[in-house]
Amino acid sequence: MTSVSSSSEFQHQHHFKSAEHQYASSKQGIWLFLCTEILMFGGLFVGYLIYHSLYPTVFKNGSETLDWKMGAVNTVVLLVSSFTMAAAINYVQRGLHKIAAIMLALTIACAGAFMVIKYFEYSHKFHVGTVPGKFSLVDPSCGAGGKRAECESKISALLKNPAELEKNHVSAEEVSRLKAVISQPKWEMFYGFYFVMTGLHGVHVVAGAFLIFWIFIKTLRRKVGPEYYTPVEGVGLFWHVVDLVWIYLFPLLYLVG
Amino acid sequence: MSSAHTKTEHGHADHNYLNHGSGIWSWMTTLDHKRIGLMYFATVATLFLIGGFFALGIRLHLAKFGAEPLLDPDTYNKFMTFHGAIMVFMVIIPGIPAFLGNFVLPIQLGAKDVAFPRLNLASYYIFIAGALIAASSMIFNQVDTGWTFYTPYSTAKTSNGVILLVLGAFTMGFSSILTGLNFIVTTHKLRAPGMTMDRIPLMIWALYSTSIIQILATPILAITLLLIGAEKTLGVGIFDPDLGGDPVLFQHFFWFYSHPAVYIMILPAMGVISELITAFSKKTIFGYRAIAYSSVAIAAVSFLVWGHHMFVSGQSTLAGIVFSIITMFVGVPTAIKLFNWISTMYRGTVTFEAPMLFALGFMFLFTIGGLTGVFLASTGMDVHFHDTYFVVAHFHYVMVGGTLMALMGGIYYWFPKMFGRMTSDLGGRISWVLIFTGFNVTFFPQFVLGAMGMPRRYFDYLPEYTNLNQISTVGSWLIGLGFLVGLITIIHGIFKGEKASDNPWGAKTLEWQTSSPPPHENFTTTPTVTAGPYDFR
Ligand code: HEM
Ligand SMILES: [Cu+2]
Numbered sequence: 001m002t003s004v005s006s007s008s009e010f011q012h013q014h015h016f017k018s019a020e021h022q023y024a025s026s027k028q029g030i031w032l033f034l035c036t037e038i039l040m041f042g043g044l045f046v047g048y049l050i051y052h053s054l055y056p057t058v059f060k061n062g063s064e065t066l067d068w069k070m071g072a073v074n075t076v077v078l079l080v081s082s083f084t085m086a087a088a089i090n091y092v093q094r095g096l097h098k099i100a101a102i103m104l105a106l107t108i109a110c111a112g113a114f115m116v117i118k119y120f121e122y123s124h125k126f127h128v129g130t131v132p133g134k135f136s137l138v139d140p141s142c143g144a145g146g147k148r149a150e151c152e153s154k155i156s157a158l159l160k161n162p163a164e165l166e167k168n169h170v171s172a173e174e175v176s177r178l179k180a181v182i183s184q185p186k187w188e189m190f191y192g193f194y195f196v197m198t199g200l201h202g203v204h205v206v207a208g209a210f211l212i213f214w215i216f217i218k219t220l221r222r223k224v225g226p227e228y229y230t231p232v233e234g235v236g237l238f239w240h241v242v243d244l245v246w247i248y249l250f251p252l253l254y255l256v257g
Numbered sequence: 258m259s260s261a262h263t264k265t266e267h268g269h270a271d272h273n274y275l276n277h278g279s280g281i282w283s284w285m286t287t288l289d290h291k292r293i294g295l296m297y298f299a300t301v302a303t304l305f306l307i308g309g310f311f312a313l314g315i316r317l318h319l320a321k322f323g324a325e326p327l328l329d330p331d332t333y334n335k336f337m338t339f340h341g342a343i344m345v346f347m348v349i350i351p352g353i354p355a356f357l358g359n360f361v362l363p364i365q366l367g368a369k370d371v372a373f374p375r376l377n378l379a380s381y382y383i384f385i386a387g388a389l390i391a392a393s394s395m396i397f398n399q400v401d402t403g404w405t406f407y408t409p410y411s412t413a414k415t416s417n418g419v420i421l422l423v424l425g426a427f428t429m430g431f432s433s434i435l436t437g438l439n440f441i442v443t444t445h446k447l448r449a450p451g452m453t454m455d456r457i458p459l460m461i462w463a464l465y466s467t468s469i470i471q472i473l474a475t476p477i478l479a480i481t482l483l484l485i486g487a488e489k490t491l492g493v494g495i496f497d498p499d500l501g502g503d504p505v506l507f508q509h510f511f512w513f514y515s516h517p518a519v520y521i522m523i524l525p526a527m528g529v530i531s532e533l534i535t536a537f538s539k540k541t542i543f544g545y546r547a548i549a550y551s552s553v554a555i556a557a558v559s560f561l562v563w564g565h566h567m568f569v570s571g572q573s574t575l576a577g578i579v580f581s582i583i584t585m586f587v588g589v590p591t592a593i594k595l596f597n598w599i600s601t602m603y604r605g606t607v608t609f610e611a612p613m614l615f616a617l618g619f620m621f622l623f624t625i626g627g628l629t630g631v632f633l634a635s636t637g638m639d640v641h642f643h644d645t646y647f648v649v650a651h652f653h654y655v656m657v658g659g660t661l662m663a664l665m666g667g668i669y670y671w672f673p674k675m676f677g678r679m680t681s682d683l684g685g686r687i688s689w690v691l692i693f694t695g696f697n698v699t700f701f702p703q704f705v706l707g708a709m710g711m712p713r714r715y716f717d718y719l720p721e722y723t724n725l726n727q728i729s730t731v732g733s734w735l736i737g738l739g740f741l742v743g744l745i746t747i748i749h750g751i752f753k754g755e756k757a758s759d760n761p762w763g764a765k766t767l768e769w770q771t772s773s774p775p776p777h778e779n780f781t782t783t784p785t786v787t788a789g790p791y792d793f794r
Contacts, residue, residue, distance in 0.1 A: 014778070015369035015447065025372045025446040032438045036476045043480035043510060047495060055501060133500045134492025186501030192493030196484065 023230055030234040034241050037204075041245050044200070048193050048252065055189060061180045062190030063254060065130055067121060071254040074117050075246065081110030082243045085212070088219075089236045095226045097219055104216040107239070111209040118202055125191070127168040128178060129154030132195050133188045155182050197249055204242045211235045273677065277777040288374035289777060293381055294360030295675065298668075300381075301356055302744075304347040304388065311340035313737055316699075318716075320730035321723060330716040334401035337714060338422075341404030346426050347388055349660050350518060353525035354471075355384070355436055357667045358464045360675060362440060364768040364775060365458045367449025367784045372442040376435055384432040391425025394418040403714060405515070408496040408507040412488040420489050423482040430475045430482070433521075437471030440464055449767070451786035458766045458790040459548050463528025466552040470517045470524075470559060478514035481507065505570050512563035520559045522656060523623075524552055526663030527594055530616050533666050534598045536764040537613035538605030541791045544597040551590035558587050568639045577636045584634035591627055595620065610762075611685025615666030618693045622658025626651055629704065644714070647707025650700045658696055665692070665743060672747070673761045677774040678754030684746030688739050695735025702729045766790050 016022040052059045084106040091100035125131055136153055155178050158164050165175065181187050215232050218224050224232050274291045284292055314336050318327040328336060363371055371377050394400055398418030402411040411419050444465050448457065457465075484507075487493045494500025496507045535542040542548065564572060564580030598620060607613070629651040632638050642648060669685050672678075702725040707713075711722045718726065760769040767790075771780050 013374075015372075015374070021446065025442050028445060029373060029376075029438055029442045032441060032472055033434075036434050036438075036472055039473065039476035040480045043477050047484075047506065047510075050506065051495075051501075058501075132487075132491040133494040133497065134490075186494075188492075188494050189501045192487075192491075192495050192500070192502075195491065196487050196493055196495070199487075200483065 019227065026230045026234065030237055034237060037238075037241055038245075041197075041200070044193070044197050045248070045252075048197070051189055051193065052256075055184075055186055058184045058187050058190050059256075061177070061184055062130075062187065062194070063256060065174070065177045065181055066194070066254045067124075068254040070117055070121050071250050074114050075250050077110050077114050077117070078243045078246050081107045081114075082240055084110065085236045085239045089229065089232050092219060092224055092229045092232045093226055097222055097225070100232075101216060101219045104212055104219060108209050108212050108216065111205050111212070114205055115202065118198065124168070128158055128170060128174075130178070130181065130191050132192045136188050136191070153182055194253055197253065201242070201245055201249060204245070208235070208239050208242050211238060272776060273772065273774040274777045275676070275774050286378070288370070288378055290359050290363050290371050290374065290377060291675070291775065291779075293377050294356050294358075296381055297351060297356040297359060297384075300385065300388070301348055301352050304343055305740075308340055308343035308348055309737065309740065311336045311343070313733060315340060316730040316733040319718075320727045322727075326717075328716075331401065333716040334403075334714075335399045338400050338403055339395060342391065342400075342422060342426070344656075345404055345518075345522075346391070346429055349522045349656055350433060351384060351429070351436075352522075352660065352664050353529065353667065354440070354464055354467055354521075355380075355432075357529065357664070357671065358440065358460075358467075358525060359436075361671060361768055362461060362464055363443060363447065364674075364771065364779050365461055365766050365790075366444065366447055367452055367767050367780065367786065368443060368447035369778045369780075369783075371439045372447055373439050377439055380432045380435040380439070383435070384429055387425045387428030387430075387432060389425075390428055391422050394421035394425070397421065405511060406482075406485060407511075408485070408488070408504040409498065412485060412496055413499075417489065420486050423485050427479055427482040427486075430478050433471050434475045437468035437475075440468040441472070444468075449784050449786055455546070455549075456786055456789050459531035459542065459545065459552075460525075460528035460766075462549040462552050463524045463531070466556040467521050467524045469553075470521050470556050473560070474514045474517040474521075477510060478518075481510040481514065484510075505567070505572070508567050508570055509563070512566045513560075516563040516566065517556075517559040519652075519655070520555055522660045524555060526619065526660045527552065529663040529667040529670075530598065530619050531594075532764075532766065533612050533616040533670055534601050535791045535793070536670070536762050537610065537616070538602045538607050539763065539793050540601055540605035541789075541793050542597070543600035543603075544593070545789065545791070547593050548597050551593045554590040555587065558583065558590070562587060565634050565639075568636050569643050581634055581636045585631065588627070588631060595624065610669075611680070611682050611689060612666045612670035612762075614686060614689040614693075615662050615669065618689065619659055619662040619666065622654050622662060622693075622696065626654030626656075626658055629654065642707055644712055645707035646703040646711045646713055649713050650703035650707060653700045653703070658700075662692075665689075668747065670762070671768075672750060672754075673757030674768055674773050674775065676751050676754070677757055678750055679757045679761060680746045680750035680754055684742060684749070688743035688746060691735050691739030691742060693739075695732045695737075695739055698732030699729050699736060700732070702726075702732075765792055 012019040012022040016025065084103045088100045088103035088107065091097075091103060126135070129136055131154075136155075158168070158170075159175060159178060170178070181190075212235055215224065215235050218231060274289055277289070278287070284296065287293065287296075314328065315333070318333060318336075359371070359377070363369065398416045398421065400415065400418045400422045402415055402419060406419065406423060444457070444461060448454075484493070484495055488496055488502075492500070493502075495502045496504050498504065531542060531548055562580055562584040564576055565584045568577050568580075609617075629647070633642055633648065633651060665688075669680055672680050706722055706725050706729075709722065711718055757773045759771070759773050761773075762769070767784055767786070768775070770784060
């Protein structure tokens, strides 16, 4: 049993009184879900703060090996995407489907650009060896179990080999930073946090891109419009949260040293 | 009298949610909260049987009847892990909210469905997916860490099956979050006209508080489980002391979820008990507001006490004392509920049908469990009791004696509404006697064993513990028999039970104002509520 809302062709679901009622409920649901997302990242932030205070120099030296320029470009990319997303919502609400679709496509492009830049950052780290615990070791016999300290890290092997350095585009400045990192005990800790935090964020970027693609299709098919734009707004809010998390991650990982 | 216009038309009376659409497919794709509730019932009951199989295995082994041990140490650890993980994550946590809650919450509010029916169905399938992922660890790579996955054992030493099990628990946690979210929005937005927040039944207050915990605590479990996965696959070092990490941080994260989770298990049970006590005392509940707000208070305090699981983990003495004191505060709202239930029965017209017996069983066993919790919360005593059978007895008294008793009571109580038939009251009572007696025979000796110093989770024990262990094993078979009788009465009731009237217990909440079983949209006309939920006298 569906009853037709007063506004026009959009039919609200049978268990709601009106389209407005359904919209308010959906919005509450979306906000609650976003709270859980923020709480989940919150766990990581708590861990980061604890270890940052335990090992300040590890985090300082680690942070200096990150490429803050790439991080900054990515921040700008995400900010732009937040803007295009907000614009898309606005255009959908006004029934301007074509320009809304263009804005959504731009948002997806930004998400793609973000991931491509992230890919370059990640792969460089894998080349030089600033990676989480398990992969930071050259000798596979140096597994878990108390002997890590005696094992030689991939970085120190790299630093002894100028040809490799050149091949991996490692500048003299970076060499000194890498040396500072591995002179610290427990230096892998920083990269553990770096990869988990940016990795989980990256998963959210990809998920967000798929969601935006879904509403992009909806927009092209005119399934959303001035009478009904809840999914567009919901995905938009999700995207802003993804953006917001990065706004915290960037200074915390790249700048605070 | 909570509603005026809810009489159902009995013209073509037999059109209800059970025969609204037929065939397996119509069930698997249903958006009806009542059907989804029943699907959870079937799923959780199956998982309960599997978890129970492991339990009986553990107890049989510990009885040492034969000359040869039944299980080798490795298998024993796996049995213990799967028993705990299945019972906690797949039976007790989803049991009442996802099954009974899904069935009754919208009807009690006078709504046609939950706010997001499609999300509700999705939560069900996410739960199934999680259960399957977790179960696959039984086939590929069995886990022996215990349900708490303590690091560094879970990350550095044991098999990769841990990844599957935590991924499964993560997925089920996601389902739990979505159900909680759905319930909160439904309670806020879909109440029938006149159903103000101080008129919603106490079951709803309990489910509402539970949902708040689910939303606030489960994300922390999610990140903790993801970190175990990351630790195991990438060696990130956050919990690994070799890399500078700290296993105690894992315990903080884990218990920050898992202590509130014990209230995810018990609050819905308390909601069920509030309904049963007032219905079978034929008397308005005593202290509606006190019971309602104490649910919210318990939810709030539950976030501040996780450290009582870590008194001997090396946290600071100050932290120990603070956690100990705050833990004692939980007793206050809990006692409020208990005293209010007793006051409700006082001078009521109390009858002892099967559901009421389970409610009384709950009150008795939960009190023992809760009081022993206070022993454990005293730091000095906990040093002696920690990781002994005393703790095992404590949490079984609250989780089984509390939550499962309430679940059984709730099933017998709402059964007529679900299926339009009655269960055999005699059968229900027999099952109660067996479960109640068996339960005490099983777990009371474990308090003694723990006080004598028998550690938990061990494959073997000193000879002086033999007799009490054997008594305990005998008890476990009584419990098993009791649940078997329960299952038979339920299956018998579904197919052969007497036809139930719309309101067989003479209860007052809205779900009893519609037909049994209810129509697809719960009510033929939306009810209007004019008074509180328990207007007896
Ligand atoms: C409300 C229902 C309750 C449930 C379902 C419950 C459940 C549990 C569980 C599962 C454990 C064992 C965790 C493990 O595997 O190590 C436990 C331990 C504990 N419980 Fe409860 N509990 C409840 C109520 C309480 C109350 C009311 C208190 C205190 C007033 C309490 C205090 C404790 C303490 C201190 C421990 C730690 C014991 C130790 O490991 O040394 N519990 N509880
Ligand atoms: Cu606890």
